Amino acid sequence: MFIPAVILAGLTAVTILTGARISIAAQDADGPTVEVIGHQFWWEARYPDAGVVTANEIHIPAGQATRLRLMSNDVIHSLWVPRLHGKLDLTPGRVGDLVLRPGEPGVYRGFCAEFCGAQHALMGLLIVAQPPDEFDAWLAEQARSAPAPVDPERARGLALFTRHDCHHCHLIRGGGTPDESQAMGPDLTHLSSRSTLGAVTVDNTSDNLARWIADPHRIKPGVLMPPTQLAPDELQALVRYLEGLP
Amino acid sequence: MSRAVAETVLKGLERLWDRPPGFVGWLSAVNHKAVGTRYIVTAGIFFLLAGVQALVMRTQLAQPGLELLTPEQYNQLFTMHGATMMFLFAVPMMEGIGIYLIPLMTGARDMVFPRLNAFGYWVYLIAGTTLYIGFFFGHAPDAGWFNYPPFSGPAFSPGVGIDFWVTTITFIEVAALVAAVEILVTILKVRAAGMSMGRAPLFVWSQLIMAIMIIFAMPPLILASVMLGLDRMLGAHFFNVAAGGDPVLWQHLFWIFGHPEVYIILIPALGIVSAVITIFSRRPIIGYTPIVASMVAIGFLSFGLWVHHMFTVGLPIMGLNFFAAASMMIAIPSGVQIFCWMATVWKGRPIMAAPMLYVLGFVFIFVAGGLTGVMVASVPFDWQVHDSHFIVAHMHYVLVGGVVFPLLAGFHLWYPKITGYMLSERLSKVAFWLVFVGFNVTFFPLHELGFRGMPRRIYTYLPDLGWGNLNLLATASAFVLGIGFAVFAFNLFWSAARRRHAGADPWGGDTLEWATASPPAVYNFATLPVVRGRYPLWEPAGIGADGIEGLELYDPEEPHRYTLGTTIMDAEPQQRRPLPGPSIWPLALAVALAVAVIGSMMDLTLVPIGAALAFIAMVGWLMPPKPEDSP
Numbered sequence: 001m002f003i004p005a006v007i008l009a010g011l012t013a014v015t016i017l018t019g020a021r022i023s024i025a026a027q028d029a030d031g032p033t034v035e036v037i038g039h040q041f042w043w044e045a046r047y048p049d050a051g052v053v054t055a056n057e058i059h060i061p062a063g064q065a066t067r068l069r070l071m072s073n074d075v076i077h078s079l080w081v082p083r084l085h086g087k088l089d090l091t092p093g094r095v096g097d098l099v100l101r102p103g104e105p106g107v108y109r110g111f112c113a114e115f116c117g118a119q120h121a122l123m124g125l126l127i128v129a130q131p132p133d134e135f136d137a138w139l140a141e142q143a144r145s146a147p148a149p150v151d152p153e154r155a156r157g158l159a160l161f162t163r164h165d166c167h168h169c170h171l172i173r174g175g176g177t178p179d180e181s182q183a184m185g186p187d188l189t190h191l192s193s194r195s196t197l198g199a200v201t202v203d204n205t206s207d208n209l210a211r212w213i214a215d216p217h218r219i220k221p222g223v224l225m226p227p228t229q230l231a232p233d234e235l236q237a238l239v240r241y242l243e244g245l246p
Numbered sequence: 247m248s249r250a251v252a253e254t255v256l257k258g259l260e261r262l263w264d265r266p267p268g269f270v271g272w273l274s275a276v277n278h279k280a281v282g283t284r285y286i287v288t289a290g291i292f293f294l295l296a297g298v299q300a301l302v303m304r305t306q307l308a309q310p311g312l313e314l315l316t317p318e319q320y321n322q323l324f325t326m327h328g329a330t331m332m333f334l335f336a337v338p339m340m341e342g343i344g345i346y347l348i349p350l351m352t353g354a355r356d357m358v359f360p361r362l363n364a365f366g367y368w369v370y371l372i373a374g375t376t377l378y379i380g381f382f383f384g385h386a387p388d389a390g391w392f393n394y395p396p397f398s399g400p401a402f403s404p405g406v407g408i409d410f411w412v413t414t415i416t417f418i419e420v421a422a423l424v425a426a427v428e429i430l431v432t433i434l435k436v437r438a439a440g441m442s443m444g445r446a447p448l449f450v451w452s453q454l455i456m457a458i459m460i461i462f463a464m465p466p467l468i469l470a471s472v473m474l475g476l477d478r479m480l481g482a483h484f485f486n487v488a489a490g491g492d493p494v495l496w497q498h499l500f501w502i503f504g505h506p507e508v509y510i511i512l513i514p515a516l517g518i519v520s521a522v523i524t525i526f527s528r529r530p531i532i533g534y535t536p537i538v539a540s541m542v543a544i545g546f547l548s549f550g551l552w553v554h555h556m557f558t559v560g561l562p563i564m565g566l567n568f569f570a571a572a573s574m575m576i577a578i579p580s581g582v583q584i585f586c587w588m589a590t591v592w593k594g595r596p597i598m599a600a601p602m603l604y605v606l607g608f609v610f611i612f613v614a615g616g617l618t619g620v621m622v623a624s625v626p627f628d629w630q631v632h633d634s635h636f637i638v639a640h641m642h643y644v645l646v647g648g649v650v651f652p653l654l655a656g657f658h659l660w661y662p663k664i665t666g667y668m669l670s671e672r673l674s675k676v677a678f679w680l681v682f683v684g685f686n687v688t689f690f691p692l693h694e695l696g697f698r699g700m701p702r703r704i705y706t707y708l709p710d711l712g713w714g715n716l717n718l719l720a721t722a723s724a725f726v727l728g729i730g731f732a733v734f735a736f737n738l739f740w741s742a743a744r745r746r747h748a749g750a751d752p753w754g755g756d757t758l759e760w761a762t763a764s765p766p767a768v769y770n771f772a773t774l775p776v777v778r779g780r781y782p783l784w785e786p787a788g789i790g791a792d793g794i795e796g797l798e799l800y801d802p803e804e805p806h807r808y809t810l811g812t813t814i815m816d817a818e819p820q821q822r823r824p825l826p827g828p829s830i831w832p833l834a835l836a837v838a839l840a841v842a843v844i845g846s847m848m849d850l851t852l853v854p855i856g857a858a859l860a861f862i863a864m865v866g867w868l869m870p871p872k873p874e875d876s877p
Contacts, residue, residue: 004581008574008620015574015624016567022626023563040402070560075397076493078558078633082699086629089559091494092396093487096560109711113558113633113701115390117397118317121704201708222317 022086026099031064032139038070038077038090038112041119041223042186042199052142053171055186057194059138062105062129070096078114081127087113102129109200118222124200138193145174146189146245156234157241164228172245185225191245198223210239251772255800262805263355263769265828274828276360277768278345281367283664285342285425288371289335294735295378296330299323301728304688308721310709320705321388322407326381328391329411333418334374336511336649337460341366341425343656344453344514346664348429350759350766351447353438353775353789355799355809356825358431361832361867366424368836373418376844380410387411390703392500393474395485395493400478409847412475417843419464419471426460429453436809437817438758438789439797440777445817447757448524448531451538452517455545459510462549467503470496479846494559501552508645509548513541515652516583519605522655523587525753526602527594530781533586540579547576557628566625573623577616584609599753600674604655607682611647615640618693633703636696642689654681654734661738662748666764670744673737680730687723691716756781761789773797774810777817826871835863 036058037044045058060066070079072090079098080087088096102108112123130138149155161167169185195204198220202208212219214235215227230238265271265280275281303323306315315323345363349356357363380386387407389398398408433454437446474496476482483489485496524531531537553561553569587609596602618640622628631637661669700713707713751760758775759766760783774797775782775789782789791797799808799822811823842856 001578001582001585005578008577011620011624012571012574015570015626018624018626019563019567022629075402076394080633080699080701082630086626087558087632088629091559093492094494094560109699111699111701115321115394115397115633115703117402118321120701121317121706122708124708 025065025101026067026097029065029067029099031061031066031101033067033069034058034060035069035071036079036090038072038074038079038116039184040074040117041112041123041220043079043123043125044183044186047139047142050139050143052139053173053183053187054142054190054194056124056196056199057126057128059128059130059135060100060102061132061135062102064132065099065101068096068098068100070098075116076114077112077116077123079110079125080113081108081110081125083108084127089114100127102127105129105131105134107195119220122199122201122220124196126196126200141246142190142193144246146172147174149241149244151240151244153237154241154244157237157239160230160234160238161241164230166228169225188242188245192243193246206239206243209242210235213238251798254802255798256767256772258802258805259769259772259798259800260767262800262807263827270830271828273833274364274830276356276364276826276828276832278349278357278360278363279766279768281360281363282342282344282346284367285338285345285370288367288374289339289342292330292334292374293339294731296327296335297728297731299327299330301724303327304721304724306705307707308718310707310711310714312706315705317705318388321390321703322381322386324703325387325390325393325411326377329377329387329415331645332391332507333415334370334377336645337422337507338370338425339653340453340456340511340514341422341429343518343653343660344429344456345425347660347759348432348450348453349436349809350663350762350770351450351757352433352436352441353758353771353777353810354432354436355770355774355807357428358436358823358825359428361826361829362424363428363832364829365832365836366421366428368833369424369839370418370421372836372840372844373414373421376417376840377410377414380407380414385410392504393496394500395474395477395496396487398474399485401486406847409475409478412471412478413844413847416468416471416475417840419468420839422460423464426457426464430457430461433457434814435811436823437812438775438777439794439810439812439817439819441782441812441817443815443817445777445780445782447517448520448534448537448541449514449517449757452514452520452541455541456510456514459506459513459545459548463503463506463510466499470499470503473499475846479850494556497556497559498552501555502549504555505552506548509544512644512648513544515608515649516541518652518656518659519587519608520583521757522601522605522652522659523590524781525659525755526597526599526605527590528597528754529590529594530756530784531586532589532593533582534780537583537586540582543579544576547572547579551576554623554628557625558632563625570623570625574620577620580616584613600658600669600671600678601655603675603678604651604658607678608647608651608655611643611651611682611685613647615643615645615647619644631696633701634696635692635700635702638702639689639692639696642685642692646685646689654678657734657738659753660759661741662752663759663762663764663766665742666748667741667744668746668748668752669737669741673733673740677730677733677737680726680733682730684723684725684727684730688720688727691720695720751783756784758782758789774799829867831863831867835860835867838863 035046043056045054070090072092077090078087084100088098106129108127110125149158170188173189197204197208197212201220213228216223216225265275306312385407387410393411473484477484483491485491485493550572554573695716748764750764773791778787779785807825808822811821812819838859842853845852845856
């Protein structure tokens with residue numbers, strides 16, 4: 001049994017060294033810090049230094065090390081972006097520390113990797129790695145509040161947004177929404193800058209947005225957002241308003 | 247051997263040890279062969295149910311976006327599949343096989359606490375049936391077999407499904423502990439004269455180690471599930487962060503149980519492999535002492551691995567490295583046993599009958615699972631593959647390879663002993679190839695799916711991820727695997743109908759059970775054997791009493807049920823151990839405890855009521871018999 005013992009000891013040494021290298025590499029983060037808060041069944045992303053809040057699509061600069069601080073406000077989730085790094089759990093009561101350093105710009109698909117309920121399966125995320133100057137531009141744009149709607153159909157959409165209590169869960173900074181939301185749902189201030197809906201479940205198109213608002217359970221059964229009864233022209237106005245959020 | 251004993255003695259023993267007729271007699275049975283058979287049949291039924299659940303899940307996953315199941319239904323299915331396989335099939339099956347075979351292998355008439363034995367079975371039956379009643383009424387637990395809070399806690403799972411998990415799992419752990427105590431004491435105290443521990447069959451050693459492990463591993467789980475029950479039913483906050491609790495505590499307690507659990511089911515399987523290899527290589531095993539030492543080492547080491555299920559929680563890496571090293575190290579004693587077995591086959595004259603085929607299947611599949619186990623023992627590697635289908639592949643390779651294949655080998659070995667009939671060798675071989683090929687083509691692709699990013703416990707996936715083809719292959723092959731098991735099940739019934747008599751020793755076995763009739767008489771041995779070596783039936787000195795008087799342990803003037811009590815290490819005869827006969831009180835106590843434990847889900851006043859009923863049942867159980875009855 002000497003040979004197997006030597007092999008296993010060697011593998012253990014490799015394990016320890018590799019783990020150490022990953023940990024040491026995580027100590028210097030020259031990029032931004034992003035707070036990622038797991039929810040059933042979406043990802044909240046906050047850039048505290050820039051005052052930016054978004055959801056499910058997390059932009060970070062390529063070639064720099066971004067520190068993600070992982071938290072959960074409900075059950076245990078786990079953030080896994082296979083092409084970038086191993087996974088780390090988001091456990092209530094703990095703050096996880098995950099440093100991502102994408103070598104190349106690109107869009108990296110991520111998954112929730114700890115069973116968290118009915119829609120664990122469709123709780124996806126995207127890490128969008130951009131060249132640093134493009135990232136800075138994106139961050140600055142995200143920090144701006146949404147402009148108030150000028151177009152009458154879009155104004156009607158905003159009115160419907162408040163009349164149907166959407167603002168109780170979804171914050172839209174600026175854009176005329178009256179109340180602070182409790183962030184039960186994703187921040188929608190820059191909804192149309194995102195490429196997917198429902199945590200990377202469907203593409204962000206007018207049709208999908210309309211279907212989602214009318215009844216999210218047809219796309220993602222078990223999601224915590226309720227359906228909304230709207231006449232077709234009302235739905236169109238609401239979609240037009242939301243599409244105008246840059 | 248039996249012919250040398252007077253007819254009157256044989257008839258007297260039969261009458262003395264048999265149970266009363268009728269349904270009440272059936273309910274009162276305490277004989278280890280009855281209890282063992284019931285465990286085996288019940289566990290087999292649960293295995294089939296869990297297998298069907300797996301096929302339904304695999305069908306749902308065959309292609310992206312299928313809507314055969316809702317997410318809620320899928321989540322209940324994977325929870326029930328895991329809970330059934332781990333709690334209702336694997337441990338009870340291993341215990342049941344031990345309960346049936348240990349007295350036969352150690353030359354005893356029954357186990358040391360026959361009524362406790364029966365009690366354990368009834369608790370298991372009630373717990374498993376209750377869980378499935380919940381399932382069929384749509385109240386299955388749906389938080390995974392591992393049931394992590396906060397999701398399984400009162401805030402996020404307010405329904406009754408998780409309460410079913412908490413109560414039935416706690417209850418069934420009582421059954422597991424009861425059977426473990428039974429097995430442990432029986433092996434230590436009632437062996438044949440001369441069967442020192444160094445002469446005990448390796449299967450018996452494996453059951454002994456399993457029993458000790460159960461006694462240490464179950465309490466953390468019982469503790470955790472009681473704490474979760476208190477959180478859910480009485481407003482405690484063990485796992486509620488807002489009130490100072492910690493969900494990670496659950497993970498530690500669960501996996502301190504959960505990791506030894508998988509070795510609890512593996513080690514008796516390794517004992518079966520030793521038994522099969524000995525007989526089907528037609529030679530004594532090479533490396534008896536290293537094999538025993540390896541099983542003991544695995545038993546110890548397995549208690550030091552649990553954090554490898556928690557590598558992604560974010561615990562300090564120095565601690566994780568300890569568990570990584572230990573997880574790699576446990577491959578060494580596993581390897582020692584494989585080398586001993588290979589040496590035995592190599593130097594023996596192997597027979598390629600069905601039991602040996604399944605053992606060879608075990609070697610191939612379990613070793614593959616062990617290799618991926620060494621891979622996932624590495625912390626950074628596990629950070630990628632944890633909670634992905636790579637782990638699903640790994641665990642099925644070690645569990646199906648390491649547990650199910652040896653069980654199938656054991657079934658083919660001992661079916662003739664238990665039923666008296668030979669299985670169809672042709673059907674056995676057909677089933678083997680369907681199961682072996684079906685298993686590998688189902689689960690091997692899952693390694694690759696894990697590498698492609700497919701997480702576990704997902705009811706569906708999106709088409710653009712490119713996972714559809716491998717999933718379709720795995721699903722198609724899963725049905726082949728299912729057909730293989732169906733052929734195996736058919737073989738069990740077909741062979742019973744065909745009635746090809748097996749005789750006492752169809753395989754030329756080495757251990758004492760092959761000296762009994764097939765099926766064994768209710769009293770096992772007319773004259774309790776005397777053992778003079780490690781392979782009693784292969785030794786020229788045989789197992790006869792050779793002038794030692796009274797090993798029938800039967801006095802027609804005063805018939806009492808006895809077996810021989812012996813010293814622990816050297817099996818020197820110490821005493822006649824009286825054993826109780828059939829009794830209804832084990833069932834009564836099991837029902838009374840069920841009222842308390844399972845009733846707690848419905849109404850907390852049932853707890854003291856159940857306790858009172860349990861007290862009455864215990865009085866009935868412990869009441870000394872009237873002088874004219876047998877003890």
